[in-house]
Amino acid sequence: MLLAACTSWPPSRPVVDTADLAGTWRGRMSGPMGNAPLILTIGQDGSYGGMLYVEPTYREIRGTISVVRPGLTRYQSNDGNGRVTLHEESGRRVLRFVRDGGGSGAEVTPEK
Numbered sequence: 001m002l003l004a005a006c007t008s009w010p011p012s013r014p015v016v017d018t019a020d021l022a023g024t025w026r027g028r029m030s031g032p033m034g035n036a037p038l039i040l041t042i043g044q045d046g047s048y049g050g051m052l053y054v055e056p057t058y059r060e061i062r063g064t065i066s067v068v069r070p071g072l073t074r075y076q077s078n079d080g081n082g083r084v085t086l087h088e089e090s091g092r093r094v095l096r097f098v099r100d101g102g103g104s105g106a107e108v109t110p111e112k
Helices: 002-007
Strands: 023-031 034-042 047-054 057-069 072-077 080-089 092-099 105-110
Touching: 023 092, 034 057, 034 105
Parallel strands: none
Antiparallel strands: 023 034, 023 105, 034 047, 047 057, 057 072, 072 080, 080 092, 092 105
């Protein structure tokens, strides 16, 4: 129960429309092989593409974000499927991707 409480802090803000996420986001992706810088460009329709730098090469990331209902947002990509949450932390937006079954995830913020 404590773990469930910790994973919801800070509280997420429901995504109502994928257009609210449109733009370029930068951050990091982590997984079984470590973590790496990530840049994503999200379209108005929720489709996204980006690059993940896993030394010594770049890897292309492609997928789609879908709002199932406010409060439940999912992604499907060439790297797997999972949920997406949007948080407000210290006056900035933070988008988190959490893969189904664990094992990897990403955290990105809007590019300035």
